[in-house]
Amino acid sequence: MRVPAEPSAPRGRRRGLLPVAGAVGVGLLTAIQSRVNGGLGAALENGVMAALVSFGSGFVIMVVVVAALPSGRAGMSRLWRGMRARDIPWWILIGGAAGALTTGAQGAVVGVIGTALFTVGVVAGQTLNGLVLDRAGYSPSGVTAVTMPRVAGVALALAAVGVALTGGTLREVPLWMLLLPVLVGAALAWQQATNGRLQRKTASATAATFVNFAGGTLVLGVVAVVQVPAVGVAPFPAEPWLYLGGALGVVYIAMSAALAPRIGVLLLTLGSVFGMLVGSLVLDALWPPAVPPSPWRSAATVLIAGAGVAVTALARRPVR
8 A cells, every 4th residue: 555655844845945946046147247337337437328238238149049039039929929918007017117227226336335334235125115016006916914024034134234324424425325236126026026917927037137128228328328428438348248237137137027016026026135245245245336335344245145045034924
C-alpha cells in the first residue's frame, strides 16, 4: 500500500522566497543602473541626454528581443488586439513616463549626491506609495489590507531613510536633490504596478517592457529636443560601462512586470528597496560621490531596511 507523500514544506518556502529574492535583484540592478546613468550624466553634463541614451539603447534592445522571440511577437500581437478592442486602456501604456523621470533624475543627481543618498529618497516615496497602491487595489495582485506587519515593514524602511539623513547631510546637499528622489520613488511604485497590469493584459513581460521603453524614449526625446540646444552636451565619454544603463533597465523592468502580479507592489517595493540599499552601499564604497556618506550610517540603513523586508515578506498577505 502506497502512503501519499506529504507536501514538502521547505520546497514551498523556497517557492515563496524565490520571488522575494527576485525583488531584491530588481533593487540591485536599479542601484547599478543609477550609478551608470549618474556617471554618464556627469560626463555629458546633461542628465536628460544621459537618460535618453539609456532609454534609447533599452528600446533598441527590446525591438531586437521582440523580433527574435516568438513569445515576444505573440505578446505584441495580444497588445495590439487589446488596444484595438479597447480592452487595454491608454493609462496602462504610460508606465514609461515614470521610467523617463527615474533615469533623468539618476543622470541629474546621482553623480553629485551618490547612489546611497539617492536610494534613500527613492525608499521614502516608493514604500509609502506601494502601501497606498496595494490598499487601493491598483496593484495587479488586487486589494491588500493594511495590516500591522505591513505597516511595521514600511515604518522600518522609513526609519532607514531617517538614519541615512543624519550627520549633516541636509546641510551639504541642495533641497531639490533630496526631494527629487522621493518623487522618483513614488513614480517607480506606480510604474511597477502599471507594468504588472499590462503584463497581465498581454500575458507577456516582454510586451510590457517594450511599451515601457517605447514610451520613455518618446518622452525623453521630446524633452531633449527642447532642453539640449539650450543647455548643451559635453563630448560622449569613451568608457563602455557608462552605456549599460539601457540593458540593465530591460532586465529589471521585465522582472518587475513579472513579479508584481505574484507578490504585490508593496512587497516588490520593499524587496527592491533592500537590494538598492545593499547595492548603493557597495557602489558608494567603490566609487565615492562628491558628498561621501558615512559607511557606518549606510550599513545601519541596510540592516534596518532589511528588517522591514523580512517583516513584510514573512507576514501573511490577506487578499482583502
